[in-house]
Amino acid sequence: xxxxxxxxxxxxxxxxxxxxxxxxxxxxxxxxxxxxxxxxxxxxxxxxxxxxxxxxxxxxxxxxxxxxxxxxxxxxxxxxxxxxxxxxxxxxxxxxxxxxxxxxxxxxxxxxxxxxxxxxxxxxxxxxxxxxxxxxxxxxxxxxxxxxxxxxxxxxxxxxxxxxxxxxxxxxxxxxxxxxxxxxxxxxxxxxxxxxxxxxxxxxxxxxxxxxxxxxxxxxxxxxxxxxxxxxxxxxxxxxxxxxxxxxxxxxxxxxxxxxxxxxxxxxxxxxxxxxxxxxxxxxxxxxxxxxxxxxxxx
Amino acid sequence: xxxxxxxxxxxxxxxxxxxxxxxxxxxxxxxxxxxxxxxxxxxxxxxxxxxxxxxxxxxxxxxxxxxxxxxxxxxxxxxxxxxxxxxxxxxxxxxxxxxxxxxxxxxxxxxxxxxxxxxxxxxxxxxxxxxxxxxxxxxxxxxxxxxxxxxxxxxxxxxxxxxxxxxxxxxxxxxxxxxxxxxxxxxxxxxxxxxxxxxxxxxxxxxxxxxxxxxxxxxxxxxxxxxxxxxxxxxxxxxxxxxxx
Amino acid sequence: xxxxxxxxxxxxxxxxxxxxxxxxxxxxxxxxxxxxxxxxxxxxxxxxxxxxxxxxxxxxxxxxxxxxxxxxxxxxxxxxxxxxxxxxxxxxxxxxxxxxxxxxxxxxxxxxxxxxxxxxxxxxxxxxxxxxxxxxxxxxxxxxxxxxxxxxxxxxxxxxxxxxxxxxxxxxxxxxxxxxxxxxxxxxxxxxxxxxxxxxxxxxxxxxxxxxxxxxxxxxxxxxxxxxxxxxxxxxxxxxxxxxxxxxxxxxxxxxxxxxxxxxxxxxxxxxxxxxxxxxxxxxxxxxxxxxxxxxxxxxxxxxxxxxxxxxxxxxxxxxxxx
Numbered sequence: 088x089x090x091x092x093x094x095x096x097x098x099x100x101x102x103x104x105x106x107x108x109x110x111x112x113x114x115x116x117x118x119x120x121x122x123x124x125x126x127x128x129x130x131x132x133x134x135x136x137x138x139x140x141x142x143x144x145x146x147x148x149x150x151x152x153x154x155x156x157x158x159x160x161x162x163x164x165x166x167x168x169x170x171x172x173x174x175x176x177x178x179x180x181x182x183x184x185x186x187x188x189x190x191x192x193x194x195x196x197x198x199x200x201x202x203x204x205x206x207x208x209x210x211x212x213x214x215x216x217x218x219x220x221x222x223x224x225x226x227x228x229x230x231x232x233x234x235x236x237x238x239x240x241x242x243x244x245x246x247x248x249x250x251x252x253x254x255x256x257x258x259x260x261x262x263x264x265x266x267x268x269x270x271x272x273x274x275x276x277x278x279x280x281x282x283x284x285x286x287x288x289x290x291x292x293x294x295x296x297x298x299x300x301x302x303x304x305x306x307x308x309x310x311x312x313x314x315x316x317x318x319x320x321x322x323x324x325x326x327x328x329x330x331x332x333x334x335x336x337x338x339x340x341x342x343x344x345x346x347x348x349x350x351x352x353x354x355x356x357x358x359x360x361x362x363x364x365x366x367x368x369x370x371x372x373x374x375x376x377x378x379x380x381x382x383x384x385x386x
Numbered sequence: 387x388x389x390x391x392x393x394x395x396x397x398x399x400x401x402x403x404x405x406x407x408x409x410x411x412x413x414x415x416x417x418x419x420x421x422x423x424x425x426x427x428x429x430x431x432x433x434x435x436x437x438x439x440x441x442x443x444x445x446x447x448x449x450x451x452x453x454x455x456x457x458x459x460x461x462x463x464x465x466x467x468x469x470x471x472x473x474x475x476x477x478x479x480x481x482x483x484x485x486x487x488x489x490x491x492x493x494x495x496x497x498x499x500x501x502x503x504x505x506x507x508x509x510x511x512x513x514x515x516x517x518x519x520x521x522x523x524x525x526x527x528x529x530x531x532x533x534x535x536x537x538x539x540x541x542x543x544x545x546x547x548x549x550x551x552x553x554x555x556x557x558x559x560x561x562x563x564x565x566x567x568x569x570x571x572x573x574x575x576x577x578x579x580x581x582x583x584x585x586x587x588x589x590x591x592x593x594x595x596x597x598x599x600x601x602x603x604x605x606x607x608x609x610x611x612x613x614x615x616x617x618x619x620x621x622x623x624x625x626x627x628x629x630x631x
Numbered sequence: 632x633x634x635x636x637x638x639x640x641x642x643x644x645x646x647x648x649x650x651x652x653x654x655x656x657x658x659x660x661x662x663x664x665x666x667x668x669x670x671x672x673x674x675x676x677x678x679x680x681x682x683x684x685x686x687x688x689x690x691x692x693x694x695x696x697x698x699x700x701x702x703x704x705x706x707x708x709x710x711x712x713x714x715x716x717x718x719x720x721x722x723x724x725x726x727x728x729x730x731x732x733x734x735x736x737x738x739x740x741x742x743x744x745x746x747x748x749x750x751x752x753x754x755x756x757x758x759x760x761x762x763x764x765x766x767x768x769x770x771x772x773x774x775x776x777x778x779x780x781x782x783x784x785x786x787x788x789x790x791x792x793x794x795x796x797x798x799x800x801x802x803x804x805x806x807x808x809x810x811x812x813x814x815x816x817x818x819x820x821x822x823x824x825x826x827x828x829x830x831x832x833x834x835x836x837x838x839x840x841x842x843x844x845x846x847x848x849x850x851x852x853x854x855x856x857x858x859x860x861x862x863x864x865x866x867x868x869x870x871x872x873x874x875x876x877x878x879x880x881x882x883x884x885x886x887x888x889x890x891x892x893x894x895x896x897x898x899x900x901x902x903x904x905x906x907x908x909x910x911x912x913x914x915x916x917x918x919x920x921x922x923x924x925x926x927x928x929x930x931x932x933x934x935x936x937x938x939x940x941x942x943x944x945x946x947x948x949x950x951x952x953x954x
């Protein structure tokens with residue numbers, strides 16, 4: 088077995104034993120499943136509201152939800168991937184690289200014939216499998232719930248869309264895992280290692296989109312991506328900040344994949360941006376020098 | 387290529403403007419138990435870090451088991467075992483899981499039988515499913531030895547191996563070190579503060595002071611060369627107090 | 632000076648030299664300023680669009696000019712309040728965690744515990760210290776944003792506006808003390824330090840982000856961009872009539888929302904600042920009459936969090952296992 092696979096397997100085992108990781112995984116899986124139910128209850132209510140409005144003769148407008156696909160019930164999962172999933176991924180990443188530095192096991196590892204990049208990428212691969220399993224479990228249960236609500240199993244096309252959404256989620260979460268790994272390698276204190284990626288996450292999720300679209304922080308917690316605001320200043324700034332608003336790009340691509348009626352267009356550019364960030368972060372983590380991996384903590 | 391297990395030539399290491407190791411040239415013959423002595427900050431751990439390829443030298447060369455620490459670092463890593471000072475493990479994993487991980491990183495493909503053999507040597511039988519978090523300091527130190535010898539290295543580096551151990555732990559560890567040397571033919575290079583342990587285990591010694599080598603010889607020769615001194619401790623303090631040339 | 636006072640002073644001194652603390656507060660201040668700036672720019676864009684529309688209307692001979700968009704200066708604070716709501720709470724957790732964690736990992740806890748200090752001196756001192764820190768931070772943020780409204784937003788403020796801002800500042804201070812106290816308690820209870828931080832962050836995630844988000848997404852009007860009722864061209868009065876038929880659903884939705892302390896903070900702040908349209912330009916007495924319940928729950932929750940922190944920060948818990 089080569090050292091890449093050994094590192095990956097070790098990472099999976101360590102994550103399986105970490106209780107805090109379990110807590111986050113359970114919250115994530117629970118919320119993604121709950122989101123389907125919430126989506127269904129809300130949709131039933133909105134349909135009721137529309138029928139009442141029509142019955143009272145208050146509108147002649149068509150039902151905005153006519154022809155909504157069953158995948159509509161999964162739309163809230165987008166936000167939970169973004170909120171819980173990203174933070175979970177950060178914690179997993181930080182713990183992966185910090186574990187060796189905290190326990191000073193790095194020297195035991197690096198005094199063996201292991202390249203630093205192989206070791207780090209092996210850890211990433213292990214976490215990638217953990218993330219894939221978590222996404223796989225939660226989306227599979229979600230698929231069952233949506234099928235039950237729908238009264239029939241989702242067709243191949245819709246199933247393919249759920250899988251595509253799962254892949255997008257994996258790309259986003261892997262990127263945040265890498266961010267966590269990076270701060271786990273670079274920080275002098277455990278608190279900083281956990282906190283800095285959270286601050287970066289909040290800057291990406293709230294501040295960047297706000298600068299470009301004038302969307303308020305809380306409204307960014309909605310699954311539908313923020314709509315570009317009002318021209319002039321915002322057009323220019325949005326063109327600059329847009330590509331860096333990874334979370335908004337994820338929302339956009341996911342909404343298109345899940346056929347959310349509120350979002351139209353082509354997801355290609357958003358997907359490419361997400362992949363580009365994953366690639367850049369992978370390189371940044373992989374080139375970490377051995378000395379950095381060995382450095383101790385100040386706490 | 388030399389016949390020595392370890393050979394360094396003008397090996398130096400600087401951290402910024404601080405010279406931690408200054409042109410160290412020493413040789414350790416195959417099959418020896420070698421003790422590197424010196425005060426805190428003398429450069430002992432830096433030397434071990436350079437020889438185990440954990441640090442890259444600023445100047446000079448070194449060979450371990452016939453391989454250059456710079457040009458053939460991976461080969462060096464294959465040939466050595468290393469026990470750091472205050473060794474730590476993955477506490478949530480069991481003894482077996484910890485050792486399997488390190489054995490596989492060292493290139494052992496089916497390590498379980500070898501791990502069981504090593505655990506037998508170190509009196510750990512029946513504990514392989516216990517998590518490391520439950521082990522005492524002395525036990526952890528022996529696990530440290532276990533992880534270092536899994537892949538049957540030809541050279542074993544021990545950094546302050548008796549640090550923090552009680553007298554019983556020190557004695558057990560000493561017996562283990564001697565056994566690894568006599569039964570398995572491993573060359574052992576250790577940093578230590580405990581001069582009494584050096585007298586009991588080492589065949590040759592060197593003394594570092596402020597990053598410079600001030601003495602290297604066999605233990606027997608060292609004791610013979612200073613007939614006026616009663617013990618290795620007296621010799622050590624005398625060498626430490628003499629001006630460096 | 633009492634032991635509590637000595638510990639509180641030490642916390643203040645410690646944080647004054649803490650770079651991480653400076654970075655966090657700096658980030659919060661910048662984010663808040665950006666939100667005021669962006670809101671002001673957004674309003675100017677609306678105004679430009681309106682002027683352009685009026686110009687075109689006049690040129691084409693139209694006479695019915697719609698009302699101009701009106702700027703309510705305190706509404707520029709909405710983003711800032713939301714940042715305090717989300718990031719302020721996170722940073723309050725981090726500071727609360729830090730005051731206990733630092734003692735543990737630096738090994739100073741044993742020195743502290745070997746002194747003849749009273750049962751409540753350690754948690755009390757830490758809470759008082761952090762409350763003082765938040766008082767200074769909230770005061771600084773309040774002054775900065777007030778100036779930003781006038782300078783960046785180019786909006787004049789009346790005396791009553793300043794009173795409203797002051798009330799919002801007090802609400803924010805109580806909210807931040809709640810999160811710091813909760814984090815102190817959770818960290819004291821956790822044998823492993825990183826577990827304490829992660830558990831506190833999971834609580835933050837649940838109560839600050841997830842629960843309000845569930846309530847928000849369950850709102851029928853939020854199901855369509857621009858609002859369901861606006862899409863269906865329904866007046867506000869009719870909207871309320873229709874929604875009255877879905878009181879059960881709305882009760883559950885509201886129940887989910889109010890189970891989070893964050894919503895209490897948000898509703899109170901939005902009401903007193905007039906960010907919520909219903910309370911915009913309304914007298915303070917009227918706002919208080921509607922909102923006193925939230926004021927009591929927020930205060931009670933903070934009192935409970937302080938009691939929790941003091942109750943669990945015992946010698947026994949602190950010394951359980953130092954990791």
